[in-house]
Amino acid sequence: MKKKLSFILLLILILPLLASCHGKQKSIGFAVPDHFDDQAPVEIVFWAKNDTNRNQVAVYQKAIEGFQTLYPNVTVNIRLYTDYGRIYNDVITNISTNTTPNVCITYPDHIATYLTGADTVAPLDDLMADPRFGLGGSEVRFDAPKTEEIVPEFLQECRIGEHTYAMPYMRSTEALYVNEDYVKKLGYELPEIMTWDFIWEVSEKAMEQDADGVFKVNGQKVMIPFIYKSTDNMMISMLKQLDAPYSTDDGEILIFNDTTKEVLQEIYSHGKSRAFSTFGISSYPGNFLNAGQCIFAIDSTAGATWMGSDAPMLDIHEEQVVPFHTKVMPIPQFDPEHPKMISQGPSVCVFNKQNDQEVLASWLFVQYLLTNEIQMGYAETEGYLPVTLKAQNSAEYQDYLSRKGEDNKEHYAVKIEASELLMKYTADTFVTPVFNGSASLRSAAGQLIENTVKGARRKQEMNDAFIDKLFSEVSSLYRLDQIGKAAKGSGEEAGVKEAKELPTESVALLIIVPCVWLLIGAYKLWNKKKTNIHH
Amino acid sequence: MKNKKLLIALVAILAVAVLVLSSCQKTEEKAKEAAAAVEEKAEEVKEEVKEEAAEAAEKVEEKVEEVKEEAAAAVDTAKEEVAEAAEKAEEKVEEVKEEVKEEAAEVAEKVEEAVDTAKEEAAAAVETAKEEVAEAAEKVEEKVEDVKEEAAEAVAAATVMSHDEYVKADLDTPVCIEAYVQANQSWWEGKIKLYLQDENGAYFAYDLPCTEEDAAKLAVPGTKVRINGMKAEWSGEVEIIDATYEILEGSFIAEPADVTDLFGKDELINHMNEKIAVKDAKVAASKVDGKDEEFAFLYNWDGSGTPGSDLYFNVEIGGQTYTFTVESYLCGQDTDVYKAVEGLKVGDTIDMEGFLYWYNGANPHITSVTVK
Numbered sequence: 001m002k003k004k005l006s007f008i009l010l011l012i013l014i015l016p017l018l019a020s021c022h023g024k025q026k027s028i029g030f031a032v033p034d035h036f037d038d039q040a041p042v043e044i045v046f047w048a049k050n051d052t053n054r055n056q057v058a059v060y061q062k063a064i065e066g067f068q069t070l071y072p073n074v075t076v077n078i079r080l081y082t083d084y085g086r087i088y089n090d091v092i093t094n095i096s097t098n099t100t101p102n103v104c105i106t107y108p109d110h111i112a113t114y115l116t117g118a119d120t121v122a123p124l125d126d127l128m129a130d131p132r133f134g135l136g137g138s139e140v141r142f143d144a145p146k147t148e149e150i151v152p153e154f155l156q157e158c159r160i161g162e163h164t165y166a167m168p169y170m171r172s173t174e175a176l177y178v179n180e181d182y183v184k185k186l187g188y189e190l191p192e193i194m195t196w197d198f199i200w201e202v203s204e205k206a207m208e209q210d211a212d213g214v215f216k217v218n219g220q221k222v223m224i225p226f227i228y229k230s231t232d233n234m235m236i237s238m239l240k241q242l243d244a245p246y247s248t249d250d251g252e253i254l255i256f257n258d259t260t261k262e263v264l265q266e267i268y269s270h271g272k273s274r275a276f277s278t279f280g281i282s283s284y285p286g287n288f289l290n291a292g293q294c295i296f297a298i299d300s301t302a303g304a305t306w307m308g309s310d311a312p313m314l315d316i317h318e319e320q321v322v323p324f325h326t327k328v329m330p331i332p333q334f335d336p337e338h339p340k341m342i343s344q345g346p347s348v349c350v351f352n353k354q355n356d357q358e359v360l361a362s363w364l365f366v367q368y369l370l371t372n373e374i375q376m377g378y379a380e381t382e383g384y385l386p387v388t389l390k391a392q393n394s395a396e397y398q399d400y401l402s403r404k405g406e407d408n409k410e411h412y413a414v415k416i417e418a419s420e421l422l423m424k425y426t427a428d429t430f431v432t433p434v435f436n437g438s439a440s441l442r443s444a445a446g447q448l449i450e451n452t453v454k455g456a457r458r459k460q461e462m463n464d465a466f467i468d469k470l471f472s473e474v475s476s477l478y479r480l481d482q483i484g485k486a487a488k489g490s491g492e493e494a495g496v497k498e499a500k501e502l503p504t505e506s507v508a509l510l511i512i513v514p515c516v517w518l519l520i521g522a523y524k525l526w527n528k529k530k531t532n533i534h535h
Numbered sequence: 536m537k538n539k540k541l542l543i544a545l546v547a548i549l550a551v552a553v554l555v556l557s558s559c560q561k562t563e564e565k566a567k568e569a570a571a572a573v574e575e576k577a578e579e580v581k582e583e584v585k586e587e588a589a590e591a592a593e594k595v596e597e598k599v600e601e602v603k604e605e606a607a608a609a610v611d612t613a614k615e616e617v618a619e620a621a622e623k624a625e626e627k628v629e630e631v632k633e634e635v636k637e638e639a640a641e642v643a644e645k646v647e648e649a650v651d652t653a654k655e656e657a658a659a660a661v662e663t664a665k666e667e668v669a670e671a672a673e674k675v676e677e678k679v680e681d682v683k684e685e686a687a688e689a690v691a692a693a694t695v696m697s698h699d700e701y702v703k704a705d706l707d708t709p710v711c712i713e714a715y716v717q718a719n720q721s722w723w724e725g726k727i728k729l730y731l732q733d734e735n736g737a738y739f740a741y742d743l744p745c746t747e748e749d750a751a752k753l754a755v756p757g758t759k760v761r762i763n764g765m766k767a768e769w770s771g772e773v774e775i776i777d778a779t780y781e782i783l784e785g786s787f788i789a790e791p792a793d794v795t796d797l798f799g800k801d802e803l804i805n806h807m808n809e810k811i812a813v814k815d816a817k818v819a820a821s822k823v824d825g826k827d828e829e830f831a832f833l834y835n836w837d838g839s840g841t842p843g844s845d846l847y848f849n850v851e852i853g854g855q856t857y858t859f860t861v862e863s864y865l866c867g868q869d870t871d872v873y874k875a876v877e878g879l880k881v882g883d884t885i886d887m888e889g890f891l892y893w894y895n896g897a898n899p900h901i902t903s904v905t906v907k
Contacts, residue, residue, distance in 0.1 A: 054823065054839035080841050089724075283770035287895065316895050454777070457707040458765065 030122040033356045042361045043075045044102035055381040067368045070141045074361045100351040102362040109439040122352040123163040144367040149390040166347040168387040172302040178327040182295045193336040203275040222293045226276045227285035229299040232446035241334045251435035256471045271456035292322030301418035304383030308414045328417040343429035383418025437483030444478040698736035715787040716758040720864040722750035732789040737808035739774040759785035772893040798852045816850035818883040831879040843868045862900045875904040
């Protein structure tokens with residue numbers, strides 16, 4: 001009996017220890033090997049994202065061919081995606097089976113989640129600085145950029161906590177594509193930088209219809225003056241411009257505040273009048289813009305080839321296209337003197353593997369993606385901007401920019417103006433804090449707008465009850481309450497600041513151990529007393 | 536000798552004396568002459584002085600006369616100015632009198648206006664009060680209408696619509712239908728897309744939230760469901776969104792409607808989302824931007840995809856070319872239709888079945904292809 005009790009007590013002591021070991025491994029990072037073995041075959045898997053654009057696919061293929069020529073023992077197998085969300089989900093699925101790709105196009109938000117598994121993603125700091133295989137290193141077989149030749153703002157975006165976990169690959173921002181003819185027809189002149197007040201005023205003015213329901217400005221029965229593609233970005237940008245809370249760096253959720261409420265009330269009024277809509281509710285802004293059914297379309301600069309009546313990419317029938325002059329502008333601002341716009345676009349990370357030669361080959365391939373040829377090749381497929389100053393300042397790229405408008409394909413004016421927009425405003429771009437759950441928070445930000453506009457269209461009343469319900473539903477849908485809590489307890493895993501509170505297992509252990517000793521003591525006393533009685 | 540010298544000296548002295556006397560005499564004469572001249576001169580000067588004095592006296596008199604005249608003129612001017620000032624003063628007094636009168640009139644007018652304004656304000660207040668009452672009444676009416684609408688919506692939500700009622704329902708209003716699953720796009724992130732149909736028409740439920748377990752049930756063709764949601768339109772596709780579902784007893788598999796002859800006609804839209812058949816279509820060439828090569832199909836719309844991506848292919852129907860799609864989430868890479876389309880050749884004559892999805896126009900999602 002005594003032995004049995006001792007065993008139970010021992011088990012009570014050990015179990016929490018075992019539990020606390022489960023699911024968390026100590027990070028060992030990645031040690032750069034002392035040489036690159038160019039004899040042993042190495043196969044690396046590259047998950048890439050393209051914008052359903054065969055020119056981009058061609059650039060990836062060119063990159064692979066070029067790299068394999070320089071490193072004949074390395075084979076790069078590409079898997080193409082057209083959706084970041086699918087890549088993210090597939091990576092998450094494959095982390096558990098240790099079958100992640102070697103190299104992956106991704107967003108830092110996603111990497112923060114990948115990092116919940118120890119050593120899943122290789123930190124690149126040592127690789128970048130290595131004199132032989134680092135950026136522009138002595139044993140790199142091509143003209144790679146040096147660290148200082150990468151746009152500092154873009155490189156900084158790839159830092160999570162104390163480490164760099166990705167390289168920027170392409171960068172874009174959002175642009176406001178305007179049917180300038182309609183703005184003038186409504187009696188307005190475009191300012192250099194548009195304000196939110198201006199865009200709302202003109203949008204409402206454009207809603208005037210004749211007795212037959214035909215919109216006066218375009219003579220059609222369809223007109224949505226203002227369509228925003230990414231409502232996630234819309235809410236994030238508006239809050240940033242207003243210097244309003246969104247989240248802390250370590251993941252505390254602050255989005256449900258009075259400024260958000262005011263922003264939503266404004267959006268509601270224009271959703272109700274139908275002067276404003278979203279991609280989620282109506283469709284691609286570019287389709288309406290090109291059909292003369294929209295005046296202000298906000299979409300990525302990486303979607304510039306779809307914008308404008310001369311756009312090389314077209315998603316509507318040619319006979320539906322209405323000719324107009326397209327003006328490319330920064331997104332609307334609350335303070336035009338201090339514009340703020342989001343920085344977005346793909347980055348590329350390297351997954352950690354047991355075979356360090358695989359990781360090294362992957363890193364070299366990532367560097368190859370940063371060479372001028374690949375950077376310019378990919379950037380010119382859309383309104384992207386190369387992420388290296390080396391490429392941006394090259395004579396070839398400058399020549400490309402100078403030929404703006406020469407044709408409506410390679411030198412399509414709207415596309416090049418979109419790239420120039422980001423180049424001009426790089427210092428005014430921002431990114432949101434990255435933590436485990438930041439991707440969900442982004443989605444929630446957009447959902448607030450989507451639900452508000454839907455509510456307005458469905459004649460729901462805007463009042464405190466509407467807002468309270470909306471905040472509650474969105475918070476629940478994206479589990480933001482749990483993210484907020486997790487942020488306080490899992491900062492280390494997320495690669496962010498250390499946790500301020502002890503993990504649950506540790507707390508349990510601290511409670512159980514003294515209890516066990518008390519039980520042992522009590523048992524001893526009871527036993528002694530029992531022995532005395534017997535004696 | 537000595538006396539000679541003395542004599543000579545005496546003679547010399549006498550000579551000098553004679554000379555001196557002579558000289559003195561001349562001098563005296565000259566002095567007399569001079570005195571006479573002086574006297575003459577004095578007389579002249581006296582005359583001149585007298586003349587000048589006379590002239591000066593004359594000038595003084597003239598000056599006195601002038602001063603007198605000026606004084607007289609100044610007196611006249613002063614008199615005139617005084618007279619003018621007096622006149623002006625009188626005018627000013629008249630002006631002031633006028634101003635005072637005007638001001639008094641204005642004040643009187645203002646008082647009258649104030650009285651009028653007060654009257655008007657009072658009238659406006661009455662009017663506003665009336666309007667407010669009217670607005671309040673209107674709001675009450677609106678509220679009643681809203682309540683009625685809500686009630687109607689609630690009824691609609693609870694009442695199963697016929698297909699005809701569904702078609703007539705406004706966008707952004709609640710709808711409730713009962714129909715049978717014909718096909719689905721794969722369950723993803725807790726949501727499923729359903730192609731639904733009853734005996735009278737078709738529906739498309741977009742991103743219906745459901746568990747994976749229920750998704751398996753909903754994926755069975757023929758399954759009867761009740762869908763409550765909101766009617767919406769996205770790029771021309773009319774669909775039910777933000778919906779909930781209930782699986783019911785019953786089963787129905789729709790027969791495909793042959794819409795071959797409707798391509799290019801407005802009536803085609805009446806078959807939106809229906810299971811359709813197209814007969815004797817001819818595979819037309821697809822091209823990729825920048826390449827001369829012709830393809831029977833493309834992976835993605837522009838050829839940017841890889842096996843597993845959506846398939847796009849062109850067919851000729853009635854002399855016009857239309858694009859058909861194998862939606863990979865509906866019919867994946869391992870399905871017969873996917874493989875069949877990958878095997879198509881330009882010029883093949885084919886029969887197809889699928890669903891009449893809409894994306895800026897007809898965009899059929901094909902589920903079977905038969906090469907003739």
